[in-house]
Amino acid sequence: MNPVNKTAQQKSVTNVNAIQWQDGILMLLDQRVLPEKVVYLQLSNVKAVAEAITDMVVRGAPAIGITAAFGVVIAARDRLHGSGAWSESVKKAVFDDIELLAAARPTAVNLFWALARMKSLIEACSETQSSETESSVTESSANDDIVDKLLDEAKNIHQQDIAANHLMGGLGAELLTKPCNVLTHCNAGALATGGYGTALGVIRHAHKAGKINHVYADETRPWLQGARLTAWEMKQEQIPVSLLVEGAAAHLMKLGRVQWVIVGADRITANGDAVNKIGTYSLAVLARHHGVKFMVVAPTSTIDMQTATGDDVVIENRAAAEILTFSGKCIAPEGVNAWNPAFDVTPASLIDAIVCEKGVILQPGSEKMSSMANRSYLIDSR
Numbered sequence: 001m002n003p004v005n006k007t008a009q010q011k012s013v014t015n016v017n018a019i020q021w022q023d024g025i026l027m028l029l030d031q032r033v034l035p036e037k038v039v040y041l042q043l044s045n046v047k048a049v050a051e052a053i054t055d056m057v058v059r060g061a062p063a064i065g066i067t068a069a070f071g072v073v074i075a076a077r078d079r080l081h082g083s084g085a086w087s088e089s090v091k092k093a094v095f096d097d098i099e100l101l102a103a104a105r106p107t108a109v110n111l112f113w114a115l116a117r118m119k120s121l122i123e124a125c126s127e128t129q130s131s132e133t134e135s136s137v138t139e140s141s142a143n144d145d146i147v148d149k150l151l152d153e154a155k156n157i158h159q160q161d162i163a164a165n166h167l168m169g170g171l172g173a174e175l176l177t178k179p180c181n182v183l184t185h186c187n188a189g190a191l192a193t194g195g196y197g198t199a200l201g202v203i204r205h206a207h208k209a210g211k212i213n214h215v216y217a218d219e220t221r222p223w224l225q226g227a228r229l230t231a232w233e234m235k236q237e238q239i240p241v242s243l244l245v246e247g248a249a250a251h252l253m254k255l256g257r258v259q260w261v262i263v264g265a266d267r268i269t270a271n272g273d274a275v276n277k278i279g280t281y282s283l284a285v286l287a288r289h290h291g292v293k294f295m296v297v298a299p300t301s302t303i304d305m306q307t308a309t310g311d312d313v314v315i316e317n318r319a320a321a322e323i324l325t326f327s328g329k330c331i332a333p334e335g336v337n338a339w340n341p342a343f344d345v346t347p348a349s350l351i352d353a354i355v356c357e358k359g360v361i362l363q364p365g366s367e368k369m370s371s372m373a374n375r376s377y378l379i380d381s382r
């Protein structure tokens with residue numbers, strides 16, 4: 001990965017895209033060093049793309065999916081370059097690369113959704129390609145065609161995610177009936193998506209409509225997505241924001257200082273359970289106890305109708321070192337163990353509203369989820 005320093009420190013975040021495809025190169029904003037530094041890494045091969053996902057250069061369910069889609073473009077281009085012509089063995093090698101990307105992180109379903117979409121395009125292209133090479137089409141133009149089509153698909157996935165975020169922003173903001181304070185967790189903003197954000201998309205939209213007085217952002221241990229990323233996004237758009245440690249949420253709610261919790265999701269299962277950043281479940285329990293409303297905002301690419309409940313989802317466990325150290329310094333006695341699950345499951349019964357680009361589900365459950373899944377898209381997906 002080659003770092004490219006940008007002097008964009010104070011550029012509006014809506015102009016700073018987490019994922020960029022420029023002149024055939026995938027550039028990722030290194031989210032590990034924000035807000036101190038704005039650095040883009042150039043990803044030149046599929047292994048580097050998978051590592052960037054695992055190592056949190058790029059994070060957030062939709063952003064992971066979009067990045068993986070571009071990773072497939074790089075894989076196809078490299079495999080073709082190495083062998084000269086598309087064949088069953090090239091296809092197999094690209095499918096192996098897809099497996100490598102799929103193993104990068106286990107919880108966000110957007111990763112598997114985007115890879116499945118790229119894989120089915122490869123299958124379709126392979127069939128067309130074999131019939132074309134039997135006719136007069138030259139081998140090299142057919143090869144270019146596959147890579148171009150994969151690139152178009154990755155760009156579509158990216159653009160459709162941005163469009164979905166804007167739709168969700170409007171739908172979610174409508175649920176806020178009067179100006180209020182909201183609490184959010186982790187970062188479900190422009191940085192975690194194709195752009196604009198899911199939870200932060202709703203907050204952006206509602207703030208513009210005069211419905212947000214103040215945003216409270218959980219710092220979100222151990223990666224501090226709330227402190228480093230959400231606070232950064234809010235500050236750049238002059239949306240009033242206060243940071244708090246996760247442990248302060250109960251006190252905040254007891255004091256009546258927040259009316260809605262608005263979060264994103266890494267996966268929403270067929271019964272309406274939402275898997276999201278560790279600590280989300282605690283917020284949902286607290287919200288119900290204190291009469292605070294709880295909204296989950298996520299595109300349909302985050303909805304997994306194949307998985308029955310949140311308890312069936314693989315929860316990523318990350319390295320103990322992430323919580324035993326801070327800024328590279330040991331903060332616990334040597335030899336101490338740590339348990340570091342990255343996500344938890346909020347049961348549907350604690351969720352007041354799920355907002356996706358197809359609409360809003362109030363008091364979600366299996367029936368409402370399947371009728372939403374069967375609804376046609378608000379966005380024309382082709």
Ligand code: MRU
Pocket residue numbers: 059060061062108185186187188189192193197198199225263264265266276277278342
């Ligand atoms: O570990 P992360 O930073 O990838 O976790 C991100 C979250 O939990 C987000 O809330 C979720 O992916 C939704 S992003 C729109």
